[in-house]
Amino acid sequence: MTTRTPRFLAAATLAGLAVLAPVLGAEFSEGEDAQPKLADLAEQLQDKDAAKRRRAVRQLAELGGRKAWELVLGALDDEKGQVADEAQLRLADLDEAKLLRGLLGREGLRSKDEWRRWRVAETFGRMTLEVPAEDLVKAVGVRDDQLSEMLLWSLERLAVDQRLVGDVARCGREVKRLVTRRGAARVRAQALCTLARMDLDAALGLARKFEGDRDPLLRAAALEVSLLGEEQAALGACRRLLADESSSVRAVALDGLGEIGNLAAFSLVIERLESEERTRLAARALEILQDLSGMKYRADPRPWRLWVQGQSAGFVPRRGGATTESVTTAALAGLPLESDRLAILIDFSGSLWYEREGRPARKLQVDKLMRESLPRLTEATWFNLIPYTKEPHPWRPELVRATPRNIKAAMADFEAAKMRGSGNVFDAVLLALEDPAVDRVLIFTDGAPTGGRRWNMELIVPLLEQAARWRHIAYDAVLVDTPPGLARRWGDLCQRTGGRSLAVDL
Structure with a gap:
């Protein structure tokens, strides 16, 4: 992964802001009253406290104007997830059409920094401005599958909200070619779903063909598209794929029938x-x-x-x-473990280890819950434990059968685990999803992401939902003393993916 010095985070003084004028090449709309506040906020972007930098990003977006938006754009490169996520969220409210053009170039989709490219690509899908379809389609490349998927996902959302401008029909033909060419299955699956929002008839024709594709992601995407068509045709597609060898495809068929x-x-x-x-x-x-x-x-x-x-x-x-x-009779803290291909993620951040007056550290209580729940898994179940701090620490590289021997080993290793640090739940979930056998992810957490590139649940929820798309993975969450706002976000993620959330007090 490449790193870059944030272009605009160096603008900490009025003199620094003056340097931006020739770069942007135009007169700015801010009045004189806005300049001192802009300078103060630019200086706050240099503060050591990430929370202060995050507040500065929010206030810059509220202030508006091209200078302020340039500073928000620069904050995408902040090393702390809470700051960069805030910038990504706020960029969707961009109200400067000329600056939008910059996001299509080296300051955005063509940046050398891959994380900036990915963040900008996702942001386009939430923008309130109208977005030129041709420019997004042109940016879909063959060397960055994640960028391509994010761009196509944004095109899909923009098409649904009728915020694409330009020759949308021509762009639909380009997207159709992306479906049929060789490439990553996730990119082609997303291209098919995007095409359905741009040219439904063309997408339905391809969907019938891809019902027989070798890759289950494409079969699942084909069925998802078929469900947008006429009811009898959709029923026929569900009937044909209801007994598919892939459980993911069968799951889409079941939901379609529902x-x-x-x-x-x-x-x-x-x-x-x-x-x-x-x-x-x-x-x-x-x-x-x-x-x-x-x-x-x-x-x-x-x-x-x-x-x-x-x-x-x-x-x-x-x-x-x-x-x-x-x-099922198996449960963790009262939440049923309704899966036989299950990854259990456990948040090992600071809240697990706090010594509370008159009460043991939560780690001891979680150990007890594991001793009670894991032996209830049947031997037909495959499972894995993934404690996580700033990085995930999987017990095994992939799911293993829940034999008495494996259960005993898992409990012993879990009770002996002493890792501590921030709680990077986003990367832990992505690691769990790397195992193609997983169909359900249970997350035992205090609810607050505190490490890694992803921090804000407003972004994490749709991103994890997208990561589970076509595999039809369900997320469950056991929420330990979680604040109400965060609990609602987790509940939304679980509900949207067919899972459950449960609040507990330990």
Whole structure:
């Protein structure tokens, strides 16, 4: 990863600000009253306290004007995630069309710094300004897959919000070529979903073809696109892929049937409930049946079939009838472990080790919870433990079977673990997702990301949701003494991915 000196963070005085004028090459809109405040905020960007630098970024965005926005842009390079994330969030409110052009060039998408490129690429998708479609499509390259995925994701969001300008039809044809050419599966999957928002008919035609692709990510993306089409065609796509060899594709098919919600879809979900071997998908099938019917039958398919037979052709799904009961007896701190391909992440940041008056450190209590929960995993389950501080510390490089021997070894190593530091949850989750077998990630945390490049939950939630897309991974969270605002963010992430969150007091 390359590093660069922040171009505008050196502007700590009025003299430094004066140097920016020839760089930007125009008169600025700020009045004389704004100059002292601008200089003060520029100086605060040099403060050793990251919280003060973050506040300065927020105030610069509120101040507005081209000079202020240039300083916000420079803050993308701050070494602290809370500052750089704040700059990334605030850039979406950019109101200077001329400065927008700069983001398409060396100060943004063509920067030598990969993190600046990625941050700017994501920001385009949240912008309130209209964005030229051609420029974003041209920036999609073959050497930076993450940049390409972020740009295509931004194009998708801009198309949904009708904020793309220019020759969108031509850009749609370029995106279509990205789907069909060789390249990273995630980039092609995102290109297909982006195309669906630019030219649905073209995307539906490709989706039928890619239902048979060798890569499950493309099959899942194809099904996601098919669900945007006519109901009967969408039902047919779900029927064809409901028994796919990939659990991720089957998960998309199940959710699609839940969205369709008619009796034909209901009957297909019953079929999947009867034959599904994966714990998480069986639980999801049952949840869909209960949600659509309002009935509380369990996993036996027979009462469900009888119920369907008693419904008229004018059946209308009830929605909202799903039970909170679990299909498994394994749980961590009361949260069911509804997966047989499970990664458990544990936050080892400072709050785990605090010595509290009259109460033991939380680490001892978490040790006890692990001793209670891990032995309940069946031997059909594969699992891994990933404690994390500034970096993740996986117990094993990939999931292992929950045999008594492995459970014993995992508990011993976990209780012996003494690492301490900040809590970089974002990188820990990405590491867990590197294992292609994982279908559920449970995060045991105080809720506050405190290390690494990602700090702000307003960004982390959509980014982790995007990371799980097409693999249909669910996130669960056990939140220990988490402030209400952060708990809502975690709850949103879990709900949006089919998981659960639980607040506990330890």
